[in-house]
Amino acid sequence: MRNPRMTKKEMGLAKGALMRVFSRSDLRKEAIATSIIAYSDPKRPRVTKWSMCRSCLNPTPTYLMDVDHVEPKIPVDKSLEEMTWDQLVDNTWCDITNLQPICRPCHKIKSAVENKERRRVKNVKQGKGTKGTGKTNRKRVTTRSNASRAIQSTRKKQY
Numbered sequence: 832m833r834n835p836r837m838t839k840k841e842m843g844l845a846k847g848a849l850m851r852v853f854s855r856s857d858l859r860k861e862a863i864a865t866s867i868i869a870y871s872d873p874k875r876p877r878v879t880k881w882s883m884c885r886s887c888l889n890p891t892p893t894y895l896m897d898v899d900h901v902e903p904k905i906p907v908d909k910s911l912e913e914m915t916w917d918q919l920v921d922n923t924w925c926d927i928t929n930l931q932p933i934c935r936p937c938h939k940i941k942s943a944v945e946n947k948e949r950r951r952v953k954n955v956k957q958g959k960g961t962k963g964t965g966k967t968n969r970k971r972v973t974t975r976s977n978a979s980r981a982i983q984s985t986r987k988k989q990y
C-alpha cells in the first residue's frame with residue numbers, strides 16, 4: 832500500500848517519527864516497568880534504577896534497556912511498502928505480551944538475525960535463493976527460533 836507521491840526516503844522518515852513517538856509512549860514505559868529489579872552495583876553508585884534483561888538475564892541500568900517486539904513490527908517476509916500505516920501502528924502498539932524488555936546487546940543480536948532472514952526471504956522471492964518453499968508462516972517460525980538460539984548462545988558466553 833504505497834502512496835506514489837511519497838518517496839521511499841520520506842516513508843523511512845515517517846516510520847522513524849512513529850518510532851520516536853513509541854519510544855516515549857505509555858505502552859513502552861509499561862513494558863519497561865515489568866523489568867525493574869531491586870539491585871545495586873557499588874561500582875556504579877549513580878545508577879539507582881536497574882532492570883533485568885529478559886533474554887540474557889543480566890542486570891542492566893534501566894535507562895539502557897530496549898523494548899523488543901517479539902513478533903517484529905514489520906514481518907520478515909514484508910517490506911514497509913507492503914504494509915499500511917495502520918498495520919505498522921497496530922504492530923508497534925501491540926499487545927504488551929509481544930513486548931519484551933531486553934538489553935541493547937541482546938536486541939542487536941535479535942535484529943541482526945531478523946535482518947538476515949529478511950534478506951534471505953527477499954532473495955527467495957526474487958528467485959535468487961535455493962532454500963525455502965514460499966510458505967511465509969514457516970519462515971516466520973524459523974526466524975523466531977533462530978533468534979532465540981542466537982540469544983541463548985550469548986547467554987552461555989556471558990556466564
Ligand SMILES: [Zn+2]
Pocket residue numbers: 884885886887888889933934935936937938
Ligand atoms: Zn540481554
